[in-house]
Every structure is written in C-alpha cells, then in structure tokens.
Amino acid sequence: MKIGVVTFPGTLDDRDAARAVRHAGGIAVALWHNDADLHGVDAVILPGGFSYGDYLRCGAISRFSPVMEPIIKAALGGMPLLGICNGFQVLAEAHLIPGALTRNHELHFLCRDQKLTIENTNTAWTSSYKQGEEIVIPLKNGEGAYMCDDETLAMLEGEGRIIARYVGENPNGSRNLIAGVTNEGGNIVGLMPHPEHAIDSLTGPSADGLGFFTSVLKALVK
Amino acid sequence: MALDTVAQAQANPEASQPFAELGLKPDEYARIKEILGRRPTSSELAMYSVMWSEHCSYKSSKVHLKQFGEKAVKTDALLVGIGENAGVVDVGQGYAVTFKIESHNHPSFIEPYQGAATGVGGIVRDILTMGARPIAVMDPLRFGPADAPDTRRVLPGIVAGVGGYGNCLGLPNIGGEVVFDQTYLGNPLVNALCVGVMKHSDIKLAKAAGAGNLVVLYGAKTGGDGIGGVSVLASETFESKGPAKRPAVQVGDPFVEKVLIECSLEIFAEDLVVGIQDLGGAGLSCATSELASGGSGGMKVQLDKVPLRDPSLSPEEILMSESQERMCAIVEPSKIARFLEICEKWDVTVTVIGEVTDGKHLEITWNGELIVDVPPRTVAHDGPVYQRPFAQPAYIDQVAKEAINVPLAKSDAEIKETVLKLAATPNLADKSWITNQYDRYVQGNTIQSQPDDSGMIRIDEKTHLGVAVATDANANWSYLNPYEGAKLALAEAARNIATAGAKPLAVTNCLNFGSPEDPGVMWQFAESVRGLADGCLEMGLPVTGGNVSFYNQTGDVAILPTPVIGVLGVIDDVRTRTPMSFDRAGLDLYLLGDTYEDLAGSEWAYMHNQRGGIAPTADLQREMRLINLLVAGRTKKIFSAAHDLSQGGLSATLTEMVLRHNVGATVTLENVGIALISETPGRVVVAIDQAQTAALTQEAAAQKITLTKIGTTGGDSLVINGAKISLTELRNAHSETIPKLFG
Numbered sequence A: 001m002k003i004g005v006v007t008f009p010g011t012l013d014d015r016d017a018a019r020a021v022r023h024a025g026g027i028a029v030a031l032w033h034n035d036a037d038l039h040g041v042d043a044v045i046l047p048g049g050f051s052y053g054d055y056l057r058c059g060a061i062s063r064f065s066p067v068m069e070p071i072i073k074a075a076l077g078g079m080p081l082l083g084i085c086n087g088f089q090v091l092a093e094a095h096l097i098p099g100a101l102t103r104n105h106e107l108h109f110l111c112r113d114q115k116l117t118i119e120n121t122n123t124a125w126t127s128s129y130k131q132g133e134e135i136v137i138p139l140k141n142g143e144g145a146y147m148c149d150d151e152t153l154a155m156l157e158g159e160g161r162i163i164a165r166y167v168g169e170n171p172n173g174s175r176n177l178i179a180g181v182t183n184e185g186g187n188i189v190g191l192m193p194h195p196e197h198a199i200d201s202l203t204g205p206s207a208d209g210l211g212f213f214t215s216v217l218k219a220l221v222k
Numbered sequence B: 001m002a003l004d005t006v007a008q009a010q011a012n013p014e015a016s017q018p019f020a021e022l023g024l025k026p027d028e029y030a031r032i033k034e035i036l037g038r039r040p041t042s043s044e045l046a047m048y049s050v051m052w053s054e055h056c057s058y059k060s061s062k063v064h065l066k067q068f069g070e071k072a073v074k075t076d077a078l079l080v081g082i083g084e085n086a087g088v089v090d091v092g093q094g095y096a097v098t099f100k101i102e103s104h105n106h107p108s109f110i111e112p113y114q115g116a117a118t119g120v121g122g123i124v125r126d127i128l129t130m131g132a133r134p135i136a137v138m139d140p141l142r143f144g145p146a147d148a149p150d151t152r153r154v155l156p157g158i159v160a161g162v163g164g165y166g167n168c169l170g171l172p173n174i175g176g177e178v179v180f181d182q183t184y185l186g187n188p189l190v191n192a193l194c195v196g197v198m199k200h201s202d203i204k205l206a207k208a209a210g211a212g213n214l215v216v217l218y219g220a221k222t223g224g225d226g227i228g229g230v231s232v233l234a235s236e237t238f239e240s241k242g243p244a245k246r247p248a249v250q251v252g253d254p255f256v257e258k259v260l261i262e263c264s265l266e267i268f269a270e271d272l273v274v275g276i277q278d279l280g281g282a283g284l285s286c287a288t289s290e291l292a293s294g295g296s297g298g299m300k301v302q303l304d305k306v307p308l309r310d311p312s313l314s315p316e317e318i319l320m321s322e323s324q325e326r327m328c329a330i331v332e333p334s335k336i337a338r339f340l341e342i343c344e345k346w347d348v349t350v351t352v353i354g355e356v357t358d359g360k361h362l363e364i365t366w367n368g369e370l371i372v373d374v375p376p377r378t379v380a381h382d383g384p385v386y387q388r389p390f391a392q393p394a395y396i397d398q399v400a401k402e403a404i405n406v407p408l409a410k411s412d413a414e415i416k417e418t419v420l421k422l423a424a425t426p427n428l429a430d431k432s433w434i435t436n437q438y439d440r441y442v443q444g445n446t447i448q449s450q451p452d453d454s455g456m457i458r459i460d461e462k463t464h465l466g467v468a469v470a471t472d473a474n475a476n477w478s479y480l481n482p483y484e485g486a487k488l489a490l491a492e493a494a495r496n497i498a499t500a501g502a503k504p505l506a507v508t509n510c511l512n513f514g515s516p517e518d519p520g521v522m523w524q525f526a527e528s529v530r531g532l533a534d535g536c537l538e539m540g541l542p543v544t545g546g547n548v549s550f551y552n553q554t555g556d557v558a559i560l561p562t563p564v565i566g567v568l569g570v571i572d573d574v575r576t577r578t579p580m581s582f583d584r585a586g587l588d589l590y591l592l593g594d595t596y597e598d599l600a601g602s603e604w605a606y607m608h609n610q611r612g613g614i615a616p617t618a619d620l621q622r623e624m625r626l627i628n629l630l631v632a633g634r635t636k637k638i639f640s641a642a643h644d645l646s647q648g649g650l651s652a653t654l655t656e657m658v659l660r661h662n663v664g665a666t667v668t669l670e671n672v673g674i675a676l677i678s679e680t681p682g683r684v685v686v687a688i689d690q691a692q693t694a695a696l697t698q699e700a701a702a703q704k705i706t707l708t709k710i711g712t713t714g715g716d717s718l719v720i721n722g723a724k725i726s727l728t729e730l731r732n733a734h735s736e737t738i739p740k741l742f743g
Helices: A014-024 A068-076 A086-093 A150-158 A210-221 B006-011 B026-036 B042-051 B105-110 B112-129 B149-169 B229-233 B254-269 B283-294 B315-320 B333-345 B376-380 B395-401 B412-424 B475-480 B482-498 B519-539 B603-607 B620-635 B649-660 B672-677 B690-702 B727-742
Strands: A002-007 A027-032 A043-046 A081-084 A100-102 A110-118 A134-141 A145-147 A162-166 A178-182 A188-191 B078-080 B088-092 B095-103 B133-143 B173-180 B189-199 B214-219 B275-278 B299-302 B326-331 B350-356 B362-366 B369-374 B446-448 B455-458 B466-472 B503-512 B543-549 B562-571 B588-592 B639-644 B665-667 B684-688 B707-713 B717-720 B723-726
Touching: A002 A014, A014 A027, A014 A210, A043 A068, A043 A086, A068 A081, A081 A086, A086 A100, A086 A188, A110 A178, A145 A178, A162 A188, B006 B369, B026 B042, B042 B283, B042 B315, B042 B369, B042 B376, B088 B503, B088 B562, B095 B112, B095 B466, B095 B503, B095 B543, B095 B562, B105 B112, B105 B149, B105 B189, B112 B133, B112 B149, B112 B189, B112 B254, B112 B275, B112 B326, B133 B149, B133 B254, B133 B455, B133 B466, B133 B562, B149 B173, B149 B189, B149 B254, B149 B727, B173 B446, B173 B455, B173 B466, B189 B466, B189 B503, B189 B562, B214 B254, B214 B283, B214 B333, B254 B326, B254 B333, B275 B283, B283 B299, B283 B315, B283 B326, B283 B362, B283 B376, B315 B362, B326 B333, B333 B350, B369 B376, B395 B475, B412 B603, B412 B649, B412 B672, B412 B717, B412 B723, B412 B727, B466 B482, B475 B482, B475 B562, B482 B503, B482 B519, B482 B562, B482 B620, B482 B639, B503 B519, B503 B620, B519 B543, B519 B562, B519 B620, B588 B690, B603 B649, B620 B639, B620 B684, B620 B690, B639 B649, B649 B665, B649 B672, B649 B684, B649 B717, B649 B727, B684 B690, B690 B707, B717 B727, B723 B727
Parallel strands: A002 A027, A002 A043, A043 A081, A081 A188, B133 B173, B299 B362, B503 B543, B665 B717
Antiparallel strands: A100 A145, A110 A134, A110 A162, A162 A178, A178 A188, B078 B088, B088 B095, B095 B189, B133 B189, B214 B326, B214 B350, B275 B326, B299 B350, B362 B369, B446 B455, B455 B466, B466 B562, B503 B562, B588 B684, B588 B707, B639 B684, B665 B707, B717 B723
C-alpha cells in the first residue's frame, strides 16, 4: 500500500511521517506541493511543520498548492487523508474538516508528552485502537486550540466525530478538549498531536502513535 | 552622498573619513592606507571596519587562541580543523559530524526575540555551509537575577526567539543551560550550538578557486538590517547614553532559512559548488573577502546586481548589511543552469553577482565604476593583532582568603529544608517551562534531551550509531580561578557525555568575557584559554573551533568569566545508552568519586551570598578514568542509570533522579551537611541491579574510582537519613519556581 506524504515549503515532519508509514509496513511516497499528480498513492498524509512560514494564517497558503486539488478531490471520493498539526490546519483551511485552529491559550509554543483518549475507532486512521484507549504521544504547536461554533460542536459531539481528546489539563484551550476530528465519511482525520513521533520508545515517549498508520493500511486492504 | 570610487580616492587622497564612527582606531586606519597605498574608498573603509572588528578579526584574542593549535592533540578524528566555518569530526561508518557554538549576546539584550532567533539562524548556516544537514541545536543561556524586572523582559523574549526560529527550521532542541547571576543583568548571554551530519565525501569549504567560476548569491534579499552589527554592537561596551542601537540588530525569517537549508542540501547532493560561505556577521564583506582569500585571491563582483529589499541602500550599506538567510556559492559555469533550476524549485532568489579571476585582488564595481580594489587577505585575515596587557586582578587573592560561612544541615528538618531549597532555587529548578517551548521531537532521532546530562541524536537508523553533545560552564569557579574553571567545565561536559556511555571525541567553545581593554578581564581570558588548551591536550580531545565574545560589560561591571565548553561524543549503539534515572524500585545506588568540603563557588554558597574561597582543582587523569568506567559500564550493561553531580551537588542529583520517573529512594549519608551540598568535581550517582555488584566493584577498582553505596531505589519519597520528603512536595518545590516567575 502506498501512502503519499506531502512536502510543502516549510514542512518539517515529512520524513518522520514517511518513517512511520514504513514502520507500519506501508510504502511511503514523497509528494511535492507543486506537482498536481498523486503518483498512484492509496492515501495521503499532510505532515506537521510551518508550511509557508505560517504566513497569513497557518495552512492558508498551502491549501492552494497545486497538489491539494487532486488530494481534495480524491478525499471527497473516500481516499484516506490524515492531517497532522500543520496538516490539520491545512484541512481546516480547505474546509475538509469544520472549525479552525487558533493560538494556544497561553500564547506560546508548547511541546510535551500528551495523554489522549481515542474516542472513535471507526475511522480509516483509528481502527487499530480500542474505544476509550489512553495513549501518550507528543504534542507540539503554537496554534493548536480547536475552535468552532456551538452548533458545529453539538454536531461533532452528536455524530461522534471527535476522534481523540486531551486527558487532564487542557494544553492549548481547545473546545471540549478536542485533539482530533474526522469528516462525515470517517476517511479524513485532522489531529493536532504527533503520532509519527511516537512509533518506538527509543525516539518517542511511547510506540502508541503507530496505530494511526497500521489503521490506514488495514482500511486500505478491506 | 556621491559615489566614492577608487579613482576618486586616488585623486582626492586627503578627504576626511569617518573611520572612528565605524569603530576603527587611528592606527588601524593608517594601516589600511599603508596596505592600499592610498586612502580607502568609503566602501573599502566599510569592509575593513566590519572585518577588522573584534567580533570578526579576534584581534584581542588571537595571540591566546593560537595555543589551541600549538597544544593540539594528534588525532585522525579531526577532518577539518579551526579556521573554517566549523570543525568536522570523524565519527565512524563514513559519517562526519560538525558542531559549533556562537554567541549572540549583545543583540539579544537590545531586542531579545530577534537577537536570539538570528543567533540560532547564524550558527545553523555555519553548519550547513560545511555541507552538513543540521540535526540539532542547543542553547546555553545566562540571565540576570531571576526576579529582576529586566529578566522578565529579556528571558521570555530570548526563549521565544530560540524556539520560534529553531522550531520553524525543524531542528530538535536537545539541551542547554539556564543560569541566573547578577552580572548578566545588563549582559545576558545567548550562546547557540548546532550539530550537523554528513558523509566524509560531502565536506564543503569556503574557497573561491578556478578562474571563470561564478560567484552566486542566493537566499533572502539584502535589506538595511544589521548594518554594523559586528563592529558597532558586538565589539563595544554598552553605555547608558548614546543613540539606540536597535537598527543594528538583524531580523530573521526562519521560513526562508528552512527553504534555504533544503535547497542547499539538494545543491550539495548534486555536487554543484566549488566553495561556499554563508552571510553572517559582516555580510557580503566577509563572504566575498573570505571566499576570495580561500582561493587564489582574484574575484570580480558587480555589487549593483545584489537583489535588494530596500532599493535606497548605498553600496557601503550593502557591503555591511547583515540581512539573514543568505549564502554565497562558487559555481562552475557548466553547473550553473542546474543550480538555478534547484533554486527555482524552492522559490529561492538567486543571482550571479561576479566571477573568480586569476588576479590577486577583490574588485567590486557599482554600475561599472570600481569602488573596491583590495587584496582580500588583508581584509579577511590580516587584521590587527593586539597584545592586550593583562594582569591578575586584585580580587583573586582577596577572595581566596575568604572563609565560607554557610549553614550546614544536621537535623532531619534541616536536611529536608536544604534539599527543598536547592530544588527550588532558580538556578536548579525545573526548566521545563522553558524547554517545553522548544520542539525536541522533530526529525525523529532524538534519544536524549533536557533534562538529561547530554543531548543525544541517532545518526543512522540501521546501525544505531549516535552522537551526544553537552555544554557546560561554571562561571563561579572561573571567577575564583579561571585556569581551573575552564578545565573543570571541560571535565564536566565530557562527564555529561560519558554518563550515558558515549565516548567524548572533540571540543568546541564559546568564550564570554567582559572588556578586553581591562587588563583584569584579559587575564581571566588568557587563563581560561590556557586552562582549556592544557585540559584538551591532557584529555586527548581536539578543539574544533570556537567563538569569542568580549565586551559583555556594563560600565565597570564585567560578567563572570564564562567559558562555555561543548563536548561531542560518539556512541556505537544508542539503544544501549545508560539512562539518566531509574524507573523501578529495588536498585542499589552508588556514588562514584570522593567528596570533599568543596563549597567555594557552589550553588549553596551563592544562595548565601558567599562568592569567595578556593575553587576545586581539576584532576583530569581521574576524570578520564571515571569516563572509562562509565563507558565500560554501559557496554557491559552494568548500569541501570547514571547521573552527573554538578551545581547543587548530591542533593540536586538525587532530586532530579527521583522526580524523573517518580520513583523514590532511601539514602544514608555520613557528614550529611557537606555531603548534600559539596560540589567536588568528578562524581556520578549510578543505579545498579544487585546482580551487577561484583562487576561494578571490579570496574571501579580497575579505574581506581572510589565507590560508596549510598542507598536503594523505591517508594514515593526521597528519604535521606531520617528526613522524609514526599515526591509530591519535592516536585512542587522543583517545578513551581520558573512558571511563577515567568509564566
């Protein structure tokens, strides 16, 4: 199974995401932001970083990169798409996921090992986990507070579209402790913390993040 | 102002020139006239003024720094030595590692965020320039008292700047230091270290060889920021009066640098450059003169081709601008098309601004008129050399006579109070409020970072080869005895590499001092360099490069002499490293090394306003045996954990160990008052499984290192003799200080 990993100018975690795909048993394919060809990949990851230096708003420029057009089209047709951190911000800017990510409530960048609960295991990216499972993966961002209006929040909660929630103290001011959200079809997931940095306990706080990548490989085999 | 050309300089030899305003002394100006056989043009004057500044020319330190060459260790490990942008060390398996520290002290006081940010940016470009992929940064920082109002201005800005720039580059921050002292109040120290890795064959040098090769400027456009940064800012003492120097601070854009890194690495991978130099301090003046003198000397540059952010800049300003995120490459004409293509892919501005000639002069024109015509070596390397007078300052003998009078814990209540006070004091308190603003995970190869003794990065995923880096300085000891202080800092950094089981390999340094015009400060500097050179020779560690920062002084008050020493080590398998702390009960705790009544310069003495006494003497032979023991203990899997003792002594070490994984310990100490707070160098606490007792005893005896069993791990408290401190109470004391002050 081939998983595309997009590099925008200023993307940082592309090599980490590709490594995580390989660890899970998939083939990672590098996709370049300026090339509107998906090179036959079965799923796509938009990795973390500071694409376009966060100019204008995080993700606001990347959303218009040539590669995004076929990605958006394929994802609306059911292709699995995961946006991590800056990738989540791109998904929000592209309106593939409702809501927006804003400055952390303490107004500075925060990097820490973060406990999450997995709240929805029926997505392309979370089926390897157990419902309610607690995992610890790195959180690192300056603009990670998930915001949306009350109506959207009620809809997300009602439809079970919050896939992961922070445990304990709210690290960034996200509404309802939201760490990750999926679309209606469950194929698109936006996630603020970084599972690709937790694929083994040698370089990460745990190997808990690997499940996101094994999940998509399982979903693609089905 | 009319253009000042070489022809005009010849026609009008007596024109008065503002050399003093540019930081040049009358004899230096006279020497420039002598070199050129005429007065310099205003552009030439600009170039000489920045390149002959203290910051660029090392004119006060050169005579001392040459000891690093004279006392050099014979080693095959050093692939590129002092003089290039950064030294390069062979770490095996075909890999080469380059690392260097630089200061960005003065700009960070004026404008904390941008000063610190561009400090990171500058050192990262130095590493990139060697042909390496930058893989990690570290940041030793020093501030005024933690509760001083100005520290509240400076610290959050500097921390945000280090993070803002480094995080955006995708470089894990794997450690550093945060130290508070009164003398840094008007002179905070921002030192930034970067490590990079490459294959041996990829090493690049700053030389412009081959007539007809093109001089290519790429990266950000040139603006009016940072003009005179090195001459006006970094090479002078701050005065309370005088104009604001804010415009002399550069403004960085990490996004441009990130793109520049990836673009450059792609260019290097296709072997498209003959030589390369980054534009840092002294900007184009430095890059063109250093590249030209690294080759045969001849180069022609059309300065009007330099892309500008501000079209009103004069040629002098363009030559002096320290705009960030720029590189200058020498490219063969046959390879320029591909070079331009890669720049276009990354949307990087690129311009051919000149070519290498077979002449001996660097010639710069502005719209066809010759404005610079100099032998480049005279600009880049033949700057003035000063034999600054130096003399042991009077305070040295005075403080040596001062007895140290501090309370020593006797009762259980006093033990508890001592441990909690040390855990909470700003210099020893938990720094995660700061380090959590830095990304330590990016690139996915971080094995150790703060609060471990050293940072450790995996450089090969298949073989598990890794490197470890630690930086240390003990300015309190350097104040009492700069010769021993430098050696002790070296020993501590090396020990911090070895506690994880890595083998120390090479040394870099960042020497932060007051004004070299003060003979007492100059003596501190001379003694520190002598100590470091002697220490490196004795330990068999080559010095790969370094940086000197003088004029860290406000009025008559100089900072404590602060030689920050960085040591790089190698570990053949990062999976086998010895962790800093234990995660289970039932292990035995041992202290390696002897404890004496070493209170001079200790944190406990500092907390009681005692600055005198006699600093410990470095016993480097014993330090090397201790390192052997630590490395052998790792390879033979003897240790479950190992943690260095330094500031705050055994009390601080035990605090950090029990809090790391929330596993307590019960410890029995003789002469507990001294045992808790003494800072005798050359000591480490190790945790072992009881099955390893014989092996540890044997290894310690073989290395003649004193071994003392002090206790066992387990429980939810740190128990010392009869004093019981719950981990919750200890954690609160340790972790509340910094957020309360700065959060």
